[in-house]
Amino acid sequence: MIKVTYSSEGIRVNVGEVSKYNKNLPLKLKIRKHVSGEVQWSTNLNDNWFATYPNTEMFDVEISDSKDRIVYVKRWDVMEHGNHFYKSLWLYNKSLISNGKFPTGLVIGTHDGEFGEWVPIVQNRECRVVLVEASDKQFNKLKQNYIKNSLVKPIQNLITPNGGQVEFFEGGEGYTNTVVENVIRHWEKEEIKSTKKDSISITDLIINECNGNIDWLHLDVEGLDAQLIMGIDESKITLPNFIIFEDYNLSQDKKDEIYGWLHNRGYVTKSEGGICEAVKN
Numbered sequence: 360m361i362k363v364t365y366s367s368e369g370i371r372v373n374v375g376e377v378s379k380y381n382k383n384l385p386l387k388l389k390i391r392k393h394v395s396g397e398v399q400w401s402t403n404l405n406d407n408w409f410a411t412y413p414n415t416e417m418f419d420v421e422i423s424d425s426k427d428r429i430v431y432v433k434r435w436d437v438m439e440h441g442n443h444f445y446k447s448l449w450l451y452n453k454s455l456i457s458n459g460k461f462p463t464g465l466v467i468g469t470h471d472g473e474f475g476e477w478v479p480i481v482q483n484r485e486c487r488v489v490l491v492e493a494s495d496k497q498f499n500k501l502k503q504n505y506i507k508n509s510l511v512k513p514i515q516n517l518i519t520p521n522g523g524q525v526e527f528f529e530g531g532e533g534y535t536n537t538v539v540e541n542v543i544r545h546w547e548k549e550e551i552k553s554t555k556k557d558s559i560s561i562t563d564l565i566i567n568e569c570n571g572n573i574d575w576l577h578l579d580v581e582g583l584d585a586q587l588i589m590g591i592d593e594s595k596i597t598l599p600n601f602i603i604f605e606d607y608n609l610s611q612d613k614k615d616e617i618y619g620w621l622h623n624r625g626y627v628t629k630s631e632g633g634i635c636e637a638v639k640n
Contacts, residue, residue: 437479603635
């Protein structure tokens, strides 16, 4: 009678002849952000109607009747709806806990914390984690989303391989804020602003904020991911056993370089849809 489907094409909600059982129509469909609960999109549904939303990543479905009484809720679930990378990081983190270790994670480039392979773990309070975001608007929302989680340490800073002052580019909704100018010029159609910002090195970040040790690392820094990984000072830091990063904005030469670097250090890599994971044997 009411069927909700998550697929590669998005979320689809089909409604049968509900008026036989509930006269309080139309039904109200709301697509909510999984973390904050904010309504992303909504529409009305009557008998034998359907609705679709083109994205599934960390969105919940809520259906209520015309009197605002909840009829049905479908919450996003990491093992049911998550892609390979969501599941692999989740299972890796679970394995550490099963072996008696409470994990420490580091996320650089969190945006506002509404989505990302790291989010289900943090929401489930199954790791200590440092969340790093450089942009003001996104960082303020990030803090709001995780203010009640005592295991989360949000940091507003710009992270680079070696630290120092760099030019930081921002534009639009902030999904491609970066120090790599050609990346934002390629993706962003709205006005782009640049400012000079101080940055800290990824090595100093891990030493100062994670006591020099992390179990997993998640990067989404728009073209700087590979440089950050290779910028970790291995004389001071033991590389984490699990890394997720974006390789979408890397040239083939840069991809070959980072894959080779990781393979030489005992990692097995899997790349799909612009995301890459590196797991040590």
